[in-house]
Each structure stands twice: as structure tokens, then as C-alpha cells.
Amino acid sequence: MVKLRSLALMTLISSVWACSFNPSNPSQKGASPPGPNTPLAQSESEPRPSVFITQHAIVQGSSIYNMLKQEGVNPSTILEWVNKAKAIIQLKEVTPGAQFKLSWDSPEKKNVTSFELRYAADASLLIEKAANQQDWTAKKVNFPITTVQKTFHGVVDSSLWESAEIVGVDASLITNLAEVFAWQIDFNRAVKRGDRWRLTVEQRYVEDKPIGWGNILVAEYENDGQMFTGIRFPQNGEQASYYAPNGQSLRRMFLKSPIKFGRITSGFSTSRFHPILRENRPHNGVDYGAPIGTPVLAVGRGQVEFAAYNGGSGKMVRIRHNGIYSTAYLHLSGFAPGIRHGSQVEQGQVVGYVGTTGLSTGPHLHFAFFENGVYRDPIGLRFPSADPVASGEMQDFQKTVASTLRTLPDWQMANNQDKPRQDSVKPTSPIDRPNQEALFH
Ligand SMILES: [Zn+2]
Known part of the structure; x- marks a missing residue:
């Protein structure tokens, strides 16, 4: 009970770590077993008497150094941690909001035994006492990222941004969509009322918490009645690029030089x-x-x-x-x-x-x-390939086309949801579409 009361006085923040955070002694009956994402849990090779954990976030206007000192960590220990951490992260560059955990050998916080800093959505720094109980060791802990496919669709009424906002798509994803078709459509100027779009994208998760968008796998944009399709495909050993269903790259190359023989x-x-x-x-x-x-x-x-x-x-x-x-x-x-x-x-x-x-x-x-x-510097710029899908990869590409197009949400759903329309839905099969390449040269 004493333990619990003193813990209640400590700074407890429920957020990123809420699911793995366990303030009680892990050896206590009923405590959740240490999972893969609970590196602070006792390791079998190195038995410790008890572990008491406090959790904090760096507040605006403070620094990690000040926060640790305030929590009772010895300044010389902090400096040692800063040095040990250098190979992984510069502690003085950690920004407010970053969360960290300290573990102690007693509820009175006499001796600190480990420091864990979540400096990225998918990584943390873990500093622990070495086996000799004297030195500190630092290591990076990676949190596995999982991806889930999500689909979105929208119809433009006043702007592309607004059409995205209505369906809960944020600015970063709509920017990525605009990049897929950057060579086909000038999104700053050519977007028309009635344009519609749909896409399938990877959403990245760490510990059931979304941490951002992954790749757009397939996207379609109908601009002023003209349909464009982009399918993400990595050609052999190259950076993935977006292709029309006929295998033409959506990218356009620049001439190497504006002068023929300069x-x-x-x-x-x-x-x-x-x-x-x-x-x-x-x-x-x-x-x-x-x-x-x-x-x-x-x-x-x-x-x-x-x-x-x-x-x-x-x-x-x-x-x-x-x-x-x-x-x-x-x-x-x-x-x-x-x-x-x-x-x-x-x-x-x-x-x-x-x-x-x-x-x-x-x-x-x-x-x-x-x-x-x-x-x-135009000389230093490197672009993903603008070449069409190579004939040797065409079979793989066609499989990707078929499987990714199937993931797209129905156009009719988009229309019903965002703006009811009476007109018929145009065929979206790649076979019914003209060669996109031909339209842009
Ligand atoms: Zn000049």
C-alpha cells in the first residue's frame, strides 16, 4: 500500500506506453508478464530485487537534463548517460513531448537502475546498469511496425483538400496522392469541381497506434473527365515508381541539358x-x-x-x-x-x-x-526511373495491377457518400482506358 501511494505521487502519463506500462513490481502476483515491448522488465540473466518505474514527458521549456535532475538522478549519472547515448541519439536534441521511464530500486527512488527514452515512434533508447553493476550500457530498442491497408475516396466540390478532409484524409496523404500524379495533373491549377479520386494506402502502426502513412499502393484520379491510374511497382533492384496499367511510367524525364552541345x-x-x-x-x-x-x-x-x-x-x-x-x-x-x-x-x-x-x-x-x-542542383538530382516496366517484369506487374486495383473502393460508394450523382459510372477497367502515355506527349 505504501508503494502504491508513493507511486501515485509520481508523474504518470498515459499515452504511447499506456499498454506496456506497469507501475507495480513485475514480480508481484497478477502483474502482466513482460512482453517484447517491455524492455524494462527484469531480465532473467540479471536478477534484480525489485523495480519501481516512473514515467514522464519532457515539458516545454525544460530539457532532458533538467527533467532527470528534477527527478533525482545524479548529475554525473546524467552526463554518463549522455555520453553512452551518443552512438544512438544526441540527448540534448530530444524535443519536448518525448517520453521517458526511469526504474528505481525502491519506491523512495534511492538508486536509479535504468532509463528508457522513446525518441521515435518506433524506437527507444535503453540505458541500463551493466552486469558489473557499475557501468551503464546503452542500446536501441526497435518496436515492430505493422502495416494495414486503408482505402479512401472523395469527390471534389470546392477543392482537393476539402474533398480529403470530408473523408478524414490528412494533408500528408493528399500530398502523397498529388505526387503520384504530379506529371499528369497540376494540382495547384487544374483541379475541377466533380473530379474524383480513390486510393489504397498502407497505414503504419506501432503497438496498435497509428504512426503515419506508408506507401500509396494504387490510386486513381479523374481530372475533368479524364481518368489516371497509378500503380506502385518496384522494378528489379530499383526504387518503386508509379505506372499506368499499361506499364508506362507516370514520371517524365528532364533533358540532361538545356543546350545540345554546351x-x-x-x-x-x-x-x-x-x-x-x-x-x-x-x-x-x-x-x-x-x-x-x-x-x-x-x-x-x-x-x-x-x-x-x-x-x-x-x-x-x-x-x-x-x-x-x-x-x-x-x-x-x-x-x-x-x-x-x-x-x-x-x-x-x-x-x-x-x-x-x-x-x-x-x-x-x-x-x-x-x-x-x-x-x-540539376546535375545532382536523381529521379526514380521514368522507363516503362521492363518486358521481363511485365507478368509480375500485371499481377500487381490486377490485385491492387481490386483493393480500391467502389466509385459509386464515393459518389453516394460525398455528393449524390445521377450520371452513370464510367468503366474503370484498364482495358477500357486509352493509353495514358499517348495523351501526354
Ligand atoms: Zn550562372
């Missing part, structure tokens, strides 16, 4: 000496040396969102390829016919000509690549 004269750099401004500044692109008048090619299909003189950039073209990627072409001597704000360009189309307009020391093209509005 050479790189200056690479991407976070700091380089600017020859005109005479100071160190980032070089947010790649320079290609080429004679004035050399044609400059759009590295991908897209829409021109800028084609005009732009201060130090000189004559410049900027192309938006999809909701994620844009490219810019600077210091041009002139624009190709038809290149103006809003015009559509195909991959490899001439958009302008090499020049030396703006802040430029000589004829060259400055080529910039943006990912979500941030400068990226």
Missing part, C-alpha cells in the same frame, strides 16, 4: 565569387558556355510562366513543369517565336537563344532548377 562553365554552388558583383554569393544554377544565338531547349513539357527582361537575369524564361518542378533560363539574347507568358512548351522545344543580357560577363546560359520553389 559545356558547363560554372556549377551549382552555395557560395562562389561573383565576377561582376565582386563578392561571394550562392550560384543557384549551372552555367553553360555557348555562342550567342545557340538554341536553348525546354528540359521538360510545361507552361511558360515568365518570358521577359528581368533585371540582372536579363532576358529570362521560366517554365512550370508541374506542381513541383520549374526551370529558368537566363541571360538570353532573345525569345523563340510564340514563347510568352502562358504558352505551352514541349520537352526539347526551343524557348530562346543564348545571350549575355543582364549581369553577365560573356555569352552563356544560366540554367536554374526549382523543386517546390527551392533552387536545386
Whole structure:
């Protein structure tokens, strides 16, 4: 009874650990047996007299060091733990909200015998007394992640986000959906009322608690009456990519260079000496040396969102390829016919000509690549394969197509739930659909 009263005074937090947390002496009758996720339980090889556990969370404005000190852990012990933990995690970087458990040899908290910190949804740090009862040992404890398939469907009324919200889909999952079809649909601009979508996704769990989304296995999006299907498939030894049911990749490649026979004269750099401004500044692109008048090619299909003189950039073209990627072409001597704000360009189309307009020391093209509005080094970028499914893998792929399409929720259900419709449901079998590849070239 004394034990129980003193335990009640300790900080008890029911949350992540609620199911494995057992404040009583594990040797006591009726205590739950130590499971795989209860590393604090007594180990057979190393008998301890009793274990008393307190559980805490790092509060805002405090630190793990202060919290441990406050709980009565000796500062020199804390420093030893910090050192032991270094190979696994930097304790000073642990953020508020992280939970930890301390075990003690008595309810009066005389001697601490272990420290366990849950620093990630699926991992914790465990520091225990070594066999010699003097030193401390640190190890990482992994919690098994299980995945469950979930399906969702929605119909767009005012926006894609709203259609997701209605059916309980969070922003991160709808972002992943938009990424699957990023090359087919510009979700920032092309979403129409009446668009509909459905998907099957893995949800990841640790100890029956959802910790986030895994991969979208299959998704369909009908944009302005046109249906797109993406099936996740890992080709031999490659990163998984999304394919149309005919095996064409949903990804599009960029040309390796915007100039046919240019050479790189200056690479991407976070700091380089600017020859005109005479100071160190980032070089947010790649320079290609080429004679004035050399044609400059759009590295991908897209829409021109800028084609005009732009201060130090000189004559410049900027192309938006999809909701994620844009490219810019600077210091041009002139624009190709038809290149103006809003015009559509195909991959490899001439958009302008090499020049030396703006802040430029000589004829060259400055080529910039943006990912979500941030400068990226186009030379260093690696994309998953844009190649179609190889013929040797086609059989496996077709099996995946058949089995994953079957997991999708019924369109009719989506319509009934979100917005009743009178029109008939279009066939969704891949056989009835036109070749998606043909529609995008
Ligand atoms: Zn440059």
C-alpha cells in the first residue's frame, strides 16, 4: 500500500506506453508478464530485487537534463548517460513531448537502475546498469511496425483538400496522392469541381497506434473527365515508381541539358565569387558556355510562366513543369517565336537563344532548377526511373495491377457518400482506358 501511494505521487502519463506500462513490481502476483515491448522488465540473466518505474514527458521549456535532475538522478549519472547515448541519439536534441521511464530500486527512488527514452515512434533508447553493476550500457530498442491497408475516396466540390478532409484524409496523404500524379495533373491549377479520386494506402502502426502513412499502393484520379491510374511497382533492384496499367511510367524525364552541345562553365554552388558583383554569393544554377544565338531547349513539357527582361537575369524564361518542378533560363539574347507568358512548351522545344543580357560577363546560359520553389542542383538530382516496366517484369506487374486495383473502393460508394450523382459510372477497367502515355506527349 505504501508503494502504491508513493507511486501515485509520481508523474504518470498515459499515452504511447499506456499498454506496456506497469507501475507495480513485475514480480508481484497478477502483474502482466513482460512482453517484447517491455524492455524494462527484469531480465532473467540479471536478477534484480525489485523495480519501481516512473514515467514522464519532457515539458516545454525544460530539457532532458533538467527533467532527470528534477527527478533525482545524479548529475554525473546524467552526463554518463549522455555520453553512452551518443552512438544512438544526441540527448540534448530530444524535443519536448518525448517520453521517458526511469526504474528505481525502491519506491523512495534511492538508486536509479535504468532509463528508457522513446525518441521515435518506433524506437527507444535503453540505458541500463551493466552486469558489473557499475557501468551503464546503452542500446536501441526497435518496436515492430505493422502495416494495414486503408482505402479512401472523395469527390471534389470546392477543392482537393476539402474533398480529403470530408473523408478524414490528412494533408500528408493528399500530398502523397498529388505526387503520384504530379506529371499528369497540376494540382495547384487544374483541379475541377466533380473530379474524383480513390486510393489504397498502407497505414503504419506501432503497438496498435497509428504512426503515419506508408506507401500509396494504387490510386486513381479523374481530372475533368479524364481518368489516371497509378500503380506502385518496384522494378528489379530499383526504387518503386508509379505506372499506368499499361506499364508506362507516370514520371517524365528532364533533358540532361538545356543546350545540345554546351559545356558547363560554372556549377551549382552555395557560395562562389561573383565576377561582376565582386563578392561571394550562392550560384543557384549551372552555367553553360555557348555562342550567342545557340538554341536553348525546354528540359521538360510545361507552361511558360515568365518570358521577359528581368533585371540582372536579363532576358529570362521560366517554365512550370508541374506542381513541383520549374526551370529558368537566363541571360538570353532573345525569345523563340510564340514563347510568352502562358504558352505551352514541349520537352526539347526551343524557348530562346543564348545571350549575355543582364549581369553577365560573356555569352552563356544560366540554367536554374526549382523543386517546390527551392533552387536545386540539376546535375545532382536523381529521379526514380521514368522507363516503362521492363518486358521481363511485365507478368509480375500485371499481377500487381490486377490485385491492387481490386483493393480500391467502389466509385459509386464515393459518389453516394460525398455528393449524390445521377450520371452513370464510367468503366474503370484498364482495358477500357486509352493509353495514358499517348495523351501526354
Ligand atoms: Zn550562372
